[in-house]
Amino acid sequence: MAGFHLLLAVLLGPVSGSLPTTSPPRLPSPCQVVHMDVFCSGLNLRSAPTNLPQGIQTLDLSRNMFQNLTRQTLAFHTTVHHLSLHSNRILFIERGLFRGMKNLKFLDLSKNSLDVFAQSKSSIGKLGAVESLDLSGNGLHTGMTDYFLRDSLSLVNLSLNSNSITKIAKDTFSGSLALRKISLHNNVILEIEDGAFNVLFYLTELDLSKNSITCITDFDLSQLQILNLSKNSLEAFQTLDSDLEYELASLDLSQNKIIYFPLVPRRNKLAYLDISRNQLQGVNTTGTAEEMGDFREESFHTQSGQVLRQQDFSNLKYLHLSYNQIKTIPQSFFNSMVQLELLNISNNCIGTFVVKEESHLKNLKVLDLSYNSLRNLTFGKNTLLSLEELFLQGNLLTTMDPHTFQRRPSIKYLNLQQNNLNICMQSPSSNKHVHPHGCVAFYSIPTLRDLYLSENSLKVLPNNAFMDTPLTLLDLSLNPGLEVGPKALSGLEDSLVRLSLRENHISRLDVDLSSLSHLKLVDLSTNRLSALPSWSKKSSIESLNLGSNHLVTLEYDTLVALESSLKTLYVGSNPLSCCSNLRFFHLMQHSAVVVPDIATVTCVHMQDPEPVNIERVTEEMCQSLDNSSRSLTVIVVVVVALVLVVVLGLLAKACYARRQKRSSTFSA
Numbered sequence: 001m002a003g004f005h006l007l008l009a010v011l012l013g014p015v016s017g018s019l020p021t022t023s024p025p026r027l028p029s030p031c032q033v034v035h036m037d038v039f040c041s042g043l044n045l046r047s048a049p050t051n052l053p054q055g056i057q058t059l060d061l062s063r064n065m066f067q068n069l070t071r072q073t074l075a076f077h078t079t080v081h082h083l084s085l086h087s088n089r090i091l092f093i094e095r096g097l098f099r100g101m102k103n104l105k106f107l108d109l110s111k112n113s114l115d116v117f118a119q120s121k122s123s124i125g126k127l128g129a130v131e132s133l134d135l136s137g138n139g140l141h142t143g144m145t146d147y148f149l150r151d152s153l154s155l156v157n158l159s160l161n162s163n164s165i166t167k168i169a170k171d172t173f174s175g176s177l178a179l180r181k182i183s184l185h186n187n188v189i190l191e192i193e194d195g196a197f198n199v200l201f202y203l204t205e206l207d208l209s210k211n212s213i214t215c216i217t218d219f220d221l222s223q224l225q226i227l228n229l230s231k232n233s234l235e236a237f238q239t240l241d242s243d244l245e246y247e248l249a250s251l252d253l254s255q256n257k258i259i260y261f262p263l264v265p266r267r268n269k270l271a272y273l274d275i276s277r278n279q280l281q282g283v284n285t286t287g288t289a290e291e292m293g294d295f296r297e298e299s300f301h302t303q304s305g306q307v308l309r310q311q312d313f314s315n316l317k318y319l320h321l322s323y324n325q326i327k328t329i330p331q332s333f334f335n336s337m338v339q340l341e342l343l344n345i346s347n348n349c350i351g352t353f354v355v356k357e358e359s360h361l362k363n364l365k366v367l368d369l370s371y372n373s374l375r376n377l378t379f380g381k382n383t384l385l386s387l388e389e390l391f392l393q394g395n396l397l398t399t400m401d402p403h404t405f406q407r408r409p410s411i412k413y414l415n416l417q418q419n420n421l422n423i424c425m426q427s428p429s430s431n432k433h434v435h436p437h438g439c440v441a442f443y444s445i446p447t448l449r450d451l452y453l454s455e456n457s458l459k460v461l462p463n464n465a466f467m468d469t470p471l472t473l474l475d476l477s478l479n480p481g482l483e484v485g486p487k488a489l490s491g492l493e494d495s496l497v498r499l500s501l502r503e504n505h506i507s508r509l510d511v512d513l514s515s516l517s518h519l520k521l522v523d524l525s526t527n528r529l530s531a532l533p534s535w536s537k538k539s540s541i542e543s544l545n546l547g548s549n550h551l552v553t554l555e556y557d558t559l560v561a562l563e564s565s566l567k568t569l570y571v572g573s574n575p576l577s578c579c580s581n582l583r584f585f586h587l588m589q590h591s592a593v594v595v596p597d598i599a600t601v602t603c604v605h606m607q608d609p610e611p612v613n614i615e616r617v618t619e620e621m622c623q624s625l626d627n628s629s630r631s632l633t634v635i636v637v638v639v640v641a642l643v644l645v646v647v648l649g650l651l652a653k654a655c656y657a658r659r660q661k662r663s664s665t666f667s668a
């Protein structure tokens with residue numbers, strides 16, 4: 001890329017000069033020149049090179065050693081549109097420098113030492129045509145911005161991020177009335193004087209994130225569209241009560257200390273509202289009337305001492321409430337949320353979540369209720385018809401309407417990890433018998449693709465559990481003792497791609513995995529399998545995890561079935577036999593199959609007390625074993641034969657002696 005730039009520089013250099021034939025030969029510039037843009041970043045410069053083309057548009061002097069910014073140090077390149085001087089050491093700016101730069105629109109002075117300049121109490125004068133100014137990372141204190149902004153009539157975008165400003169005074173922006181966007185992220189703002197932003201009629205975007213603001217009780221910037229107050233110390237956010245139409249569309253209040261649900265403008269365009277990581281205990285907008293005094297009483301509907309106001313969220317699309325302490329959310333809270341697409345209430349304390357009426361949450365696509373204390377999840381019959389993704393992991397669900405998921409006609413993704421559910425058999429009549437505590441049906445959900453059922457203490461995976469539910473992903477891991485019926489995966493033949501049965505204590509698997517023609521990733525690790533299921537044809541599995549099982553021998557038909565598709569195999573921590581798996585080891589060593597855990601793949605060899613790494617197994621090891629054992633057998637046979645002969649001989653002798661004895665007695 002650099003070479004390309006330099007080549008362009010050579011080709012274009014003369015063209016940008018005035019008269020190529022008469023101009024004196026230039027020294028090669030250390031900068032890269034692309035058309036009318038010059039890049040001199042990171043070259044230890046204290047001033048701009050003089051031998052640059054005339055009429056350049058962009059001049060990037062970032063990461064250099066500039067201290068003084070003057071016409072001279074800029075080598076009189078005062079026609080530029082775009083000037084970047086970030087990460088220099090600028091502590092002095094020539095007064096009126098920018099007024100003379102009639103084309104300059106973008107000026108980046110971030111990461112310099114402009115606090116030193118401000119301490120000298122001199123001003124940079126008129127900012128001229130500059131529309132975008134970046135003063136972030138300059139150690140500027142409250143009041144210092146005056147020396148830069150006093151006369152900046154064209155300024156539209158201003159960044160003051162990462163300075164040390166503690167207060168926004170009434171007149172801070174009085175010299176820059178055209179401002180539309182202000183970023184004050186990462187300062188220490190404690191105080192905003194009344195009216196400080198109200199003078200800015202065009203202001204649409206304000207970033208006050210990562211400051212120390214504790215309270216906003218009279219929000220009145222009706223022209224503002226985007227407001228970020230994330231990472232402050234806010235305990236309350238309340239809008240001045242008014243019938244004015246507010247433009248506010250995005251409000252980020254995450255990571256504060258908010259206790260009561262914010263009071264948003266009565267008439268608003270709010271589409272994005274983030275109140276995650278606060279201290280909400282419910283969705284009431286204030287505490288009781290007593291707690292709050294008679295705070296703007298007329299605007300609330302007072303009911304048995306509680307202060308409530310039905311808020312308008314008819315434009316809301318995204319609502320983030322995760323990481324609070326919410327216990328319940330009344331149905332009526334969602335009344336106006338007809339456009340809501342994403343609702344995230346994960347990591348709260350909700351025990352019951354009920355959606356009864358069909359008018360609510362019609363457009364909801366994603367619902368995250370994970371990591372609550374849900375025991376009761378009730379969705380009315382014709383509700384949540386648009387729901388595509390449902391996160392319910394980390395709850396206490398044991399029973400629910402068995403048809404809960406079958407009645408969501410758009411559901412694609414369902415995470416039920418870490419609950420206590422049972423799976424229904426396909427024929428509902430026998431359900432009661434199998435699961436006295438009820439079950440959930442996963443068959444006949446034609447839209448469902450991803451299903452997570454790990455850590456549910458599942459005992460049985462019944463046959464046909466997923467009939468007519470063309471899953472691509474099925475996670476059944478961490479259900480120790482799970483019994484998998486031979487036809488448990490029937491119906492998934494043409495869809496299933498990923499299957500996990502990890503850590504289930506399974507000792508026998510009677511499922512024909514090769515019948516799942518799309519299967520690519522299979523995890524059978526940490527079980528008690530001593531044999532693999534049999535295969536009726538070639539499988540399509542690409543990654544197979546057999547680690548931590550009781551496998552001694554991998555049968556030949558397994559190898560044949562896997563050989564053509566397998567790319568990755570985990571087989572560590574099994575008591576493999578060295579000599580009965582020679583074919584298999586050969587396959588692993590001479591095919592493209594990757595064994596990522598090869599260091600832990602060992603086998604047992606009779607002569608070795610220690611397990612042998614399979615990379616060290618050779619055919620000879622097993623042959624010599626054969627030979628020695630054969631000679632051992634010969635010796636044993638010979639010894640046995642000898643012993644037999646001796647014993648027979650002795651017996652014969654004894655018999656003879658006895659008969660003689662007997663006959664002698666007879667004769668006696």
Ligand SMILES: *[C@@H]1O[C@H](CO)[C@@H](O)[C@H](O)[C@H]1NC(C)=O
Binds near residue numbers: 046068092
């Ligand atoms: C910067 O300006 C100051 C005062 O105007 C001067 O003393 C100093 O030498 C200048 N430094 C450079 C590097 O030009």
Ligand SMILES: *[C@@H]1O[C@H](CO)[C@@H](O)[C@H](O)[C@H]1NC(C)=O
Binds near residue numbers: 157
């Ligand atoms: C100001 O910022 C907005 C939003 O980041 C951007 O779209 C616009 O181009 C910027 N305008 C100028 C003049 O920098």
Ligand SMILES: *[C@@H]1O[C@H](CO)[C@@H](O)[C@H](O)[C@H]1NC(C)=O
Binds near residue numbers: 209230231250252
């Ligand atoms: C608000 O600011 C925080 C912190 O800078 C940032 O992470 C977040 O993305 C911003 N919010 C929005 C909605 O842009």
Ligand SMILES: *[C@@H]1O[C@H](CO)[C@@H](O)[C@H](O)[C@H]1NC(C)=O
Binds near residue numbers: 282284
């Ligand atoms: C919210 O208000 C309702 C209705 O007035 C009341 O029943 C409930 O206890 C309040 N919840 C909280 C958390 O204050």
Ligand SMILES: *[C@@H]1O[C@H](CO)[C@@H](O)[C@H](O)[C@H]1NC(C)=O
Binds near residue numbers: 276
């Ligand atoms: C919900 O919020 C949590 C915490 O911010 C986040 O981790 C999770 O991914 C969100 N869920 C969705 C579906 O976006």
Ligand SMILES: *[C@@H]1O[C@H](CO)[C@@H](O)[C@H](O)[C@H]1NC(C)=O
Binds near residue numbers: 352354376377378
């Ligand atoms: C769940 O909660 C709803 C509403 O509170 C109630 O009607 C229903 O009986 C509860 N169901 C269970 C199983 O507790």
